[in-house]
Amino acid sequence: MDKTNMSAFFKKYTMVIALILITLFFTWRTGGNMILPQNVNNLIAQNAYVFVLATGMLLCILTGGNIDLSVGSVVCFVGAIGGQLMVNKGWNPGMAMVVMLLVGIVIGVWQGFWIAYVRIPPFITTLAGMLIFRGLSNVVLNGLTLAPMPASYLALFNSYIVDVFHGNSINITCIVVGLIATVGFLAASFAGRAAKAKKGYALKPMGGFVGRCVVISAVIMVFMWRLAQYKGIPTVLIWLALIIMIYAYITSKTTIGRHFYAVGGNEKAAELSGINTNKVYFLAYANMGMLAAVAAMITIARLNSANPTAGTNYEMDAIGSCFIGGASAYGGTGTVPGVIIGATLMGVINLGMSIMGVDANWQKVVKGCVLLAAVIFDVVSKKRAK
Template sequence: MNKDQVLGFLKKNTMIIVLIIVVAFFSWRTGGAILLPMNVSNLISQNAYVFVLATGMLLCILTGGNIDLSVGSVVCFVGAVGATLMVNMNIPIPLAILIMIALGTAIGAFQGFWIAFVRIPPFIVTLAGMLVFRGLSNVVLNGLTVSIKDKTTFVNLFGGGADCYIHDIFGNGTLNLTCLFGGLVATAVFIVLQVSSRIQRSKKNYDVEHFGAFVGKLVVISAVIVLFAYKLAQHKGIPTVLIWVLIVVLVYGYITNNTTVGRYFYAVGGNEKATKLSGINTNRVYFLAYTNMGFLAALAGMITIARLTSAQPTYGQNYEMDAIGSCFIGGASAYGGIGTVPGVIVGAVLMGVINLGMSLMGVDANMQKVVKGVVLLAAVIFDVVSKRGGKMIVKN
């Protein structure tokens, strides 16, 4: 590998390298506590909503650096309505789930209409939504907490109960063999997909990374997947909520990489005028992005109330900031048109590791916010400066 190839590899995988360094640092500072099986499992359960919301937020950001400030309030409102339906009104769980999904999607479509067709700035529309749906959450719940502990089917389905893990079909030992087998299968699928993609790119005479760097990346990521599966297998196995996260990540990863609709998001963010002149309905792209955001906010709302086994008017606070931060830290451009679902997941995991690591170290909650803010600012500065060829330009 020559110097340019090394620099290109480091730039492309900066956040992965940072994540490894951060995990190593907190492992040292906590005496390895952050890598305990229980903490690895908690990392997934506590940050599942971030993975879901950040995936949806990426589509909004791709359209030109736009964001959705209302998602935290929508999560709370959908959860409040769902808990009220199931507990206070005894609505069947399947029907309540459908109503929550429909409600979240309708909210996203409502906001998407004003953004896409009336062209009101997304910041204004979603800021209004943040206030409106936070207030409606209080109205629905009357400022009280609604417990859903007796609705075990719903709680376990969305990963909030004590039994919300995939049972070991191979045995009942201390090591969950089903989880370990799943990790090995995931590793094999990852390697096959990466090798297949490289072969296809080579046949089309596209640029491919150096073979040594490619093999090194496969080895490192495969080792991480196997280690992750092994840690989960030592606890209780695969959390149910991880299945939901994987479905979201795989579906949206495929959409953004392999579909025409996915390429539209990148095109609009890259140059909206040129995209419109090429015959693409850019209004529909905006509308789809925000409607989809409402749909995923509904899913995150169900995950949230299942994990906390209740609905409260305060749920969802700062969720939008976690999602936005994960996108930018994961490599999404503040100007739109650049970003990937795997990158966003790396950003979300990095934020989760920082939160968990600082909590285990006993760092003050206010200082945790300071660190997260600095990390977010650093990620955006890196994005802006790298696009200028490494030059910091200060305008008068």
Template sequence: MMLILNMLKRNSLLIALILVMILFEIAIRLKTGGAVSLFSPQNFTNIIYQNSYVIILAVGMLFLIIGCGNIDLSVGSVVALIGAVAGVLMVVMPENETAFFSNPTMNMYFAIAVCLLLGILIGAWHGFWIAYIRIPSFIVTLAGMLLFRGLALIVLDGITISPFSREYLDLFTSFIPANRANAFDTTMVVTGFIVVVYVFGILFDRLNKIKKGYEVDPMYAFLFKHIIILAAVIASSVLLGKNKGIPVILILILAIVIIYAFIANKTVIGRRIYALGGNEKAAKLSGVNTNRLLFLSYVNMGLLAAVAALVCVARFNSASPMAGTGYELDAIGACFIGGASAYGGVGTVGGAVIGAVFMGVLNNGMSILGVDANWQKAVKGLVLLAAVVVDVMSKKRVQN
């Protein structure tokens, strides 16, 4: 019995996500008489697109929360501003028919580079005031939220710009393979390769830890966790294959998740970020340049906010001054629901991703059920509060 309880505790977030999905599926089928399903191929693809920006922003937000319990309230406004700049560069300026901007491909890559650089500069702006001047992050990013939203309105003159070029939209909204007739076969071949690589990777990592004398999960917990993950990957691939194939945006998300998970778990800077969140004074006495680390965390947040902006304008095929409204709350909520501690020093990239998916399933499921938008916000607020309460109570139990 204790083994089962320990296993459930170790994988509580994953189990909660599965239970919520099952409950929504039952409720949706009962309400629609089986005509609509949460797990229909088309709806599953929509969930990926609808939550792509949340996952990207949550990964950046996670590093701020882990590092010192900080958050960034401005990311929604940053998404709006960078989307506005992308719209001006890719839609408005080509109308001038200059030699440079009349070339769609050249203009597209130039605009992407400018947007990414702008995101980095915005992150550096926040990082300077927070890391070196030591102004509270809440104040700096709240000011940024107002500043960058105002600039987005100025850049776009209060109007929405569209449409973007087909070449740009294909970077984020296309599918692999391009031929829908081969979608299922190609998706399953790619999935088979991923499963093989994943199995070899987790086995190698476990054996390597055992060899070095590190503590590892019990075999029952190890198998339970990874069997669920592999089953989810295979089931997701079947649904994607039955629709249009693998969305390009999913490949971008996976690349970001893998890169940042590697940084967090396998690099010196990742270990230092955890140390900074655990105890900043101790980290500083150990030789960690805490100011620079905090500065770089905000630069990274600005970069990922720029990536999220580029994804959003492609998804909506427009740049709006009101884009990104509430995005910061979704990203913060995903991190805390995913197990990040409000005190810093605790959290994983995988947990943030699960938290983002959890939020996405809540949004999508309640929308299909026809739940009023106001009640949707209330439910998400209660879920977020519950996640933080669990974290605080766990901390108190450990201290006692």
């Protein structure tokens, strides 16, 4: 690999390398506790909301570095409504979830309208939303915590997939699912390469392609092996996998997904080429409201309660995950897999420092430094490219 290819490789996989190194560091510092099966499970459970919100935040950022400051408050408000319906009103969890989803969509549509069609800056619109929905959350809850959630509701997010093979110390179903996921990934990768070759597109060197496939396959199997040693596949992981796959497909394979990148790259050029930029902005924030509702469902299930402080600083975790994962502060650049790497990196830092007993205030300092470093790297890289 020559110097140019080496530079391109490290630039593309900077955060992947950082994630590996940080994981190894905390594994060393915690005496191996970092990668215990239970802690791998905790990494998913404690950061599930980040993966969901960061996926939606990516679409907002793609439109030009815009963000949504209201998502934490929306999570709290939607969760408060769900708590009232299920705990105080005795509603069926399925009906309550439909109402929560609709409330999130309405909030997203409301904010998307002002941003897209009235052209009020997203920062101002969502800052107002942050204050409004945090206040409404306290009104709905009357300052109280509602608990516990119905057992049937908790089972949707806090339970584990049954091991149909009835393994003893190892969850065999988890291993089988890992093998299926690995085979599916490899099949999709080689099919995609074959399709590019057929169309005459430039292909990456076979060595690098195979190496990437081997590493990702190994990560999948090691991850599933650790889960299999605890309780198996958590149900929330199924929700996350569905959301990640859907949005990875939308952003990489659909016309509307390409429109988000076009608007963020050059809004005027996108408009002149026939793209309805207002619609793109509207969809980004309407979608963010919907995913905030999904994050609210996950959050109140995780806490087994709806309380007035839920969702605090969630927007910062989502925004940080996007920028750390390679999304550009100027818009037009970023991928769902990159965001997932960023969210995982944030989760590893949180979990590692918690296991080490690092003070919560110092944890915030470290996360702030990591975020700043990621944005500096993005800005400096773009200046050098020019």
